[in-house]
Amino acid sequence: MEAIHKSFAGGYKFGIFEGQPSKEIRVFKPAGDVVSVAIELDGVANAANVLDTLGRTGFEAPVSARVNTEGTIEPSKVKNIVVSTVEVEPYNLSNEAILSGDNKRKFIDGLKSIHISYDKAKITLVLGNNQKELIAMITQETKMLTWVDIAKITAKYPANLKELSIPTILGNRYPVGYAPAHIGVLFLSVMDVIHVNKAVNEKKKIDTTYVSLSGTGWKENVILEVPVGTSVREIKDAYLSDHEIRLIKNSVLTQDVFEEDEIVDFDTSVMIALPEDRKRQILFFLRAGKNADSISNSFLSSLLPKAAKTSGTNLHGERRPCVSCTYCQKVCPVGLIPHLLHKHVDKEIINKRLAEYKIFNCIECGLCDYVCPSKIEISSDIKRGKVMLEANGISHNDYVIPYCDMVQEVKEVEPVE
Amino acid sequence: MSFHIVTWFKKLRRWSQLNKLKDNRIIKPAWDAMDFFLKGSSEVTLGGPHIREAMDIKRYMIFAVIALLPSAGSAVYYYGIKAFWMIILSYVFGITTEWIFAIFKKDEIHEGIFVTCMIYPLTLPPTIPLWMLAVGIVFGVFFGKEVFGGTGRNIFNPALVGRLFITIAFPFQMASNWVNPMISKGHFFTMDFSTIPDAITTATPLVFLKAGEPMLFSVRELLLGAVPGTIGETFRLGIIIAGILLIITKISSWRIPVTYLATVVILAAIGHALMPEAVYAPINQILTGGLLYGAFFMATDPVSSPYTNKGKIIFGIGLGVLTVMIRSFSGYTEGVMFSIILMNAFGPLIDSTVLDAKFKPLSD
Numbered sequence: 001m002e003a004i005h006k007s008f009a010g011g012y013k014f015g016i017f018e019g020q021p022s023k024e025i026r027v028f029k030p031a032g033d034v035v036s037v038a039i040e041l042d043g044v045a046n047a048a049n050v051l052d053t054l055g056r057t058g059f060e061a062p063v064s065a066r067v068n069t070e071g072t073i074e075p076s077k078v079k080n081i082v083v084s085t086v087e088v089e090p091y092n093l094s095n096e097a098i099l100s101g102d103n104k105r106k107f108i109d110g111l112k113s114i115h116i117s118y119d120k121a122k123i124t125l126v127l128g129n130n131q132k133e134l135i136a137m138i139t140q141e142t143k144m145l146t147w148v149d150i151a152k153i154t155a156k157y158p159a160n161l162k163e164l165s166i167p168t169i170l171g172n173r174y175p176v177g178y179a180p181a182h183i184g185v186l187f188l189s190v191m192d193v194i195h196v197n198k199a200v201n202e203k204k205k206i207d208t209t210y211v212s213l214s215g216t217g218w219k220e221n222v223i224l225e226v227p228v229g230t231s232v233r234e235i236k237d238a239y240l241s242d243h244e245i246r247l248i249k250n251s252v253l254t255q256d257v258f259e260e261d262e263i264v265d266f267d268t269s270v271m272i273a274l275p276e277d278r279k280r281q282i283l284f285f286l287r288a289g290k291n292a293d294s295i296s297n298s299f300l301s302s303l304l305p306k307a308a309k310t311s312g313t314n315l316h317g318e319r320r321p322c323v324s325c326t327y328c329q330k331v332c333p334v335g336l337i338p339h340l341l342h343k344h345v346d347k348e349i350i351n352k353r354l355a356e357y358k359i360f361n362c363i364e365c366g367l368c369d370y371v372c373p374s375k376i377e378i379s380s381d382i383k384r385g386k387v388m389l390e391a392n393g394i395s396h397n398d399y400v401i402p403y404c405d406m407v408q409e410v411k412e413v414e415p416v417e
Numbered sequence: 418m419s420f421h422i423v424t425w426f427k428k429l430r431r432w433s434q435l436n437k438l439k440d441n442r443i444i445k446p447a448w449d450a451m452d453f454f455l456k457g458s459s460e461v462t463l464g465g466p467h468i469r470e471a472m473d474i475k476r477y478m479i480f481a482v483i484a485l486l487p488s489a490g491s492a493v494y495y496y497g498i499k500a501f502w503m504i505i506l507s508y509v510f511g512i513t514t515e516w517i518f519a520i521f522k523k524d525e526i527h528e529g530i531f532v533t534c535m536i537y538p539l540t541l542p543p544t545i546p547l548w549m550l551a552v553g554i555v556f557g558v559f560f561g562k563e564v565f566g567g568t569g570r571n572i573f574n575p576a577l578v579g580r581l582f583i584t585i586a587f588p589f590q591m592a593s594n595w596v597n598p599m600i601s602k603g604h605f606f607t608m609d610f611s612t613i614p615d616a617i618t619t620a621t622p623l624v625f626l627k628a629g630e631p632m633l634f635s636v637r638e639l640l641l642g643a644v645p646g647t648i649g650e651t652f653r654l655g656i657i658i659a660g661i662l663l664i665i666t667k668i669s670s671w672r673i674p675v676t677y678l679a680t681v682v683i684l685a686a687i688g689h690a691l692m693p694e695a696v697y698a699p700i701n702q703i704l705t706g707g708l709l710y711g712a713f714f715m716a717t718d719p720v721s722s723p724y725t726n727k728g729k730i731i732f733g734i735g736l737g738v739l740t741v742m743i744r745s746f747s748g749y750t751e752g753v754m755f756s757i758i759l760m761n762a763f764g765p766l767i768d769s770t771v772l773d774a775k776f777k778p779l780s781d
Contacts, residue, residue, distance in 0.1 A: 223636030292471035317473020
């Protein structure tokens with residue numbers, strides 16, 4: 001089947017950062033106790049049960065929406081299943097590494113099991129157009145499966161986020177803040193499909209997952225096969241180097257650091273260790289920047305796309321007022337004007353106009369913060385603006401929900417006094 | 418090189434009272450500016466995106482200054498040491514004004530001043546008295562930028578506000594004192610520029626055209642800058658190359674210069690066909706006066722120009738129309754400065770009109 005190609009405006013293509021793991025997968029055997037979170041289903045397990053247990057079919061809504069989010073979507077109401085293999089973040093779990101060897105067959109078998117449970121749903125595999133080998137492999141493997149569509153998407157961040165991927169692929173609107181189940185869509189990763197296969201076809205306990213150790217804070221950059229429930233501290237003790245390190249869960253752009261006593265769960269895919277980079281670099285702004293990642297072409301790195309980019313938590317500049325350079329406007333994947341929203345929220349101009357500037361459409365991908373040369377916390381301001389608007393009685397329900405095709409009747413629940 | 422400066426500073430600090438000085442209310446803004454400038458940031462991200470790209474506002478502004486260096490170099494080449502002192506004095510007075518404001522506002526010195534102080538002297542005629550230049554930059558930074566609230570809030574380009582002020586205050590020195598390049602040397606240390614004649618010795622190409630005379634200069638001369646004019650606007654080849662560099666590096670947007678120049682060319686072509694006496698031919702429009710300098714360096718100022726893409730195009734078209742109108746039908750020979758100042762005033766209106774069309778209110 002010929003793959004359809006979808007592109008979207010805005011977005012940003014990251015350079016290749018240093019600290020990318022090798023494709024080798026290593027089995028990690030924890031010495032200490034493993035918290036029991038493994039999923040074991042009885043003999044009649046089907047894909048829907050597994051995805052329910054993994055938490056992929058639940059409803060979820062912003063707190064201010066006061067929507068009933070109990071239960072999971074019925075298989076008959078699922079119209080689309082989107083399986084994303086897009087890798088556009090600075091650090092990703094490599095699908096190519098996961099799908100090597102035996103896992104390729106397991107993935108295809110998992111897809112078949114999902115098709116049996118959700119026979120009315122169309123399954124779409126989303127690939128980034130930069131993953132040539134993966135595209136060739138998956139096209140080859142799914143040739144016989146008529147119920148699978150393959151969609152290629154422009155390999156720019158945030159093509160991996162459900163809020164952007166689903167509307168781009170399916171051509172609908174996404175209710176930002178809600179789970180995909182609300183519009184009859186399931187958004188799955190490659191690992192989810194492999195887990196389904198393990199429980200349904202192999203009738204085994206789902207007890208391990210893959211975690212990619214990325215970033216320059218690790219002694220080695222490898223992909224680990226870890227029993228779920230392993231304490232994060234144990235992996236830290238075994239692999240983290242001694243410096244002052246920030247350990248981030250899954251995404252350097254949208255996610256936060258690991259909690260003190262966190263365990264590896266089914267949502268853990270990448271562990272990013274970045275050195276806390278407080279070192280002052282002399283005349284930083286005048287450097288040629290062979291290893292600098294930037295939206296501007298003012299660094300030498302724009303002529304050397306293959307050179308690995310340095311990553312660290314340094315702010316790379318001083319905080320300054322906005323000069324309307326429009327970088328945030330250029331990268332915004334949903335067509336907002338982030339600096340305008342920032343200025344409104346900063347001056348506490350919280351009114352209807354802010355909602356009309358589509359602040360509720362912000363998917364909080366963090367790109368505006370990343371590219372801002374004045375180092376303004378734009379996305380934090382936008383989040384704050386959303387909360388303040390809701391507090392002022394201007395709700396996202398009026399600006400987001402009417403434009404989306406919601407499967408589940410959005411039922412308001414009585415607020416708890 | 419930079420490393421030596423820092424060790425030198427450390428030594429100096431050890432045997433002097435510099436450490437105490439840096440907390441002084443008056444010294445602090447300048448100290449911090451030097452500190453940030455030399456050593457880079459020690460701050461780390463607060464969360465949210467944990468990594469930030471390498472571009473900062475210093476590099477953003479310094480690239481604009483670098484793009485102005487060919488013009489500055491040609492100014493010194495053609496008009497001797499006086500041009501050099503004009504640029505230095507512009508920096509001294511501009512930064513001092515910003516510094517004084519930073520002391521009173523308990524704020525930092527922001528990097529935009531480096532661009533303002535470079536753009537401004539290059540728009541002045543070579544015969545200008547230096548005190549007049551100082552008055553202009555102080556006025557420009559004060560009334561063009563600081564009274565609006567500083568960086569990011571000014572409606573007008575501060576360099577142009579300064580130039581506009583001295584154009585209106587001292588029309589004779591600003592509009593009719595031109596000299597041929599390469600005749601004036603001056604003396605570096607005594608700042609004795611007496612060899613530079615201050616009487617009218619020639620006129621700019623635009624003055625000749627306005628008087629209905631034919632163009633005396635070849636395209637090559639106009640491109641390389643061997644023609645009378647303000648000290649920075651004549652090396653047009655350098656301006657074009659530097660302007661394109663700014664667009665390629667994504668420091669400035671292509672929309673404003675391209676629409677500005679295209680509008681001038683189209684209007685001049687139509688106008689020249691209809692009224693050859695009033696409207697000069699497109700090539701003469703582009704290669705005379707401050708059009709290229711204004712289009713690439715002044716109209717593209719991100720703060721005072723519109724930020725919406727459509728707004729930028731409207732802005733560029735407006736600039737082109739105004740420039741051709743002023744050059745052709747007004748008493749002034751040059752219209753670039755007036756058009757940019759006027760369109761700056763329209764900037765917020767253009768943006769809000771574009772925003773109103775893009776983000777419509779909910780229909781009830």
